[in-house]
Amino acid sequence: MRLSQAFLPTLKEDPADAELVSHKLMIRAGMMRKHAAGIYSLLPLGWRVTRKVAQIVREEMDRAGAQEVLLPVLMPAELWQESGRWQNIGKELFRQRDRGDRDYVLGPTHEEAVTDIVRNHVRSYRDLPQNLYQIGVKFRDEVRPRFGLMRAREFIMKDAYSFHVDDTSLADTYEQMREAYTRIFTRCGLHFTMVEADSGAIGGDVNHEFMVTADSGESQVFASACGYAASSERAAFAWTPRPAEPEASREERSTPDQRTVEEVAAFLGVGPDRLLKSLLFYAGEEPLLAVIPGDRELNEAKLAQQVGGAPLRLATAGEIEAITGGPLGFTGPVGLAGKIRMIGDTTLQEGRNYVTGGNKRDVHLLNVRLGRDATIEERADLVTAKEGDQCPRCGEVMQVSRGIEVGHIFKLGCKYSEAMGAHYLDAEGKEHPIVMGCYGIGVTRIVAAAIEQSNDANGIIWPMPIAPYHVHIVPVNAKEPTTRETAEALYAALTEASLEVLFDDRDERPGTKFKDADLIGVPLRVTIGEKGLAEGIVELRDRRTGVVDRVPVGEASDAVRTRVEAALRTSS
């Protein structure tokens, strides 16, 4: 591509509305432009990279035996009502109505659509397993789109769905997908880790996320030396019970206007771990009280799993008062047994004297003993692991880091097949629900993640396999005849050799071209100038290291080809 003819609007300055490096660089390098919050057009350069990523994904999915399809973006609401997600997914689901007032959704994911197809065409165990995938546009009405392509409302995703006769078959495919994902992210030149994760509204139990390591990542990852790794929504931790304390009698204490754990702990002069934090939620229509240690944060993902995935919301101050009798900030489990479902964190101990809200304005209770003053039968891990916590497997302190979620694989089981009636007949003619798995990759998010992970003060540094071009030719002075002829000849030779070449044939000053080249981030640059030509050489410059190799003009084409091929090979 000749830069003189390319639509590649680069910017000298950072856009005012971008925060992340990847976002700034994608705008500055002319890869994309914004139309509205979370809605972008990909320009030629951005689309080239996206296609490269998609192609790697496609090759690896095909290699793993999956078949590509194209599912609709717009789907009838009925399918989503059948699966239950019409109700269970909240505001993130884009809903749409047609002229006849029929309801539709803009697909955020496509379990319903594939399941609808498979249930109509798979009757026999002989037809299974199947693994269908697509690469397409997804819509999510994000509460807060941000960070450019990292969290957009419209984005490109690869989603695959597998169908099986049993868990063993599912496990095989799950493993194949795990390997395919590892190859994909490796080929894309990314540093990543696989972690146990929360399955959210998609459902199912076993699932793993693939996280690209980056400080700017939105996800927190816990990992320990033994190999345990989990997202913060999922991460468990080991804990040691504190010694039991002598029983003491329950006591009311006036705590005027002391509502938060910090306030109450300071007011009473005790540690926050002495308090019980009681949070009133609604799981759909059902109110429930989550009780956790005062020094811990509630993990909504864990709570949601415990209550079966119904949408959760915190109760309003009015609802709290109506149910507990006391205002917000003075809630506690005492006296609520039988009135409301209570779930206690597993680390709560029978033998301790806790401080809790008194369900009365300005009153807290001291020396509350579980089992004596309040009974919480239902127990579950409800809190988020934190820095310094110990690994649930090996007991070592876990390392905390941040990551960008680029892939997520799930064993779904029969959630969708049962809800939507997708069955098959086994060899004995008996009917069973089809066992499912699903596997997603954020294609456009990979583009952003790759930049996030590989850039410097001057711009992007592409890994060769997803670089928009393999090599960038910069004639220092395009008007100087020898320079121009040499550059033209090299451009022709490399193009002829099927390399993807960006050729800066513009009549610009050298500084401008160098800056643009660094910004765009093509991994290999050939600089052709009078100085070098006088000695019969051109310069090959590595974008990442800045190292310059001087090669004779006659060998330039071969040298470039060798280096590009080597760079493509190492990461595939």
Place this chain on the structure above:
RNA sequence: CGGGGCGUGGCUCAGCCUGGUAGAGCACCUGGUUCGGGACCAGGGGGUCGGAGGUUCAAAUCCUCUCGCCCCGACCA
């Protein structure tokens, strides 16, 4: 949804407090000089100051409403 910030040529911003001729740099067009890391000189085009209403002789500037964008929080398949 709660809190905060910002909307002024294509981009980055000043001007607003204290009302009175719409500005700068970059980008763009013309001519010239220049040419190994975002040049210089001269000339030029381009903005109903997000929108609506109000106050005023007069509004980018003050008031009300509204829309959009960004950040923090909540949320996230």
